[in-house]
Amino acid sequence: MTTRESHPTPPFFDQLNLDEGTVLALKKPLYWTSFDVVKKLRSILSVKKVGHAGTLDPLATGLLLVCTGKKTKIIAHYQDLEKVYTGEMILGKTTPSIDLETDFDSETPYEHVTESAIYQLASTFLGYTSQIPPAYSAIKSRGERAYKKARKGQKMILAPRQVFIRSFVVASISLPSIKFEVTCGKGTYIRSLVHDFGKQLGVGAYLNALCRTRIGSFKLEDAYDVAALVKPYN
Incomplete structure (x- = not known):
């Protein structure tokens, strides 16, 4: 589980173990689609296996879980959460x-x-x-x-x-x-x-x-x- 401990800096993504995979807890802005988030991260990380664990509408904000690497295999687990x-x-x-x-x-x-x-x-x-x-x-x-x-x-x-x-x-x-x-x-x-x-x-x-x-x-x-x-x- 990766959450915020301090203000994010550009090297943030370099700290992630992308091959093993990680689960990012992210704040989705208003008007962004959930796929917008995935697409941006996929481009930045140069990793194909990136997926979100539950859609938020464009007009909704808040918590979006994004899985990378091997963690994408257990997206269904996060989708099932309350x-x-x-x-x-x-x-x-x-x-x-x-x-x-x-x-x-x-x-x-x-x-x-x-x-x-x-x-x-x-x-x-x-x-x-x-x-x-x-x-x-x-x-x-x-x-x-x-x-x-x-x-x-x-x-x-x-x-x-x-x-x-x-x-x-x-x-x-x-x-x-x-x-x-x-x-x-x-x-x-x-x-x-x-x-x-x-x-x-x-x-x-x-x-x-x-x-x-x-x-x-x-x-x-x-x-x-x-x-x-x-x-x-x-």
Whole structure:
């Protein structure tokens, strides 16, 4: 496990045992794709075997685990680890992507929604639950990434998946904003959770911000800022 102990310097990557492999805990910046991180590191390290252990959407920030060398053989282990997210949903509006990647496509009054209804609803999502992945996702649909089809305006039906949500904490409410923290298992889409939450309230919702703060024992506060790491090599 490689995390931050001091401000990163250009020789940082020279200290890594790339042949044996390493696991880098990195902070993904806003707007970068998870593959952007992999691509930059692959170029800098001149190593073919580089892969991430769980996608973060471009509009999400936070912890991303990247494996190199022989560690890429056990990426599935890291993908299976429990994850923690903090986020903000906005009630009363929806978008096709369930975040701000796409424009608003509906607006519904939300003023009647009570705080007690919000807290009560959050508790119903705990445990094993079925959710449909967002159309704007990296899941493959007939050999093509779903988000590519969605951006072309193609309609598709993705199969529901069973996911596990250990906790869903409503941190604060200032309507239409709800800030929350979710602890969940592999394969959980927070955008789908937000979509389902807004739908059950009858007003719709979209994800305004998302940050992954923990993966297993890896914590965001211990992670390296990947933008700072790669800057000397640009």
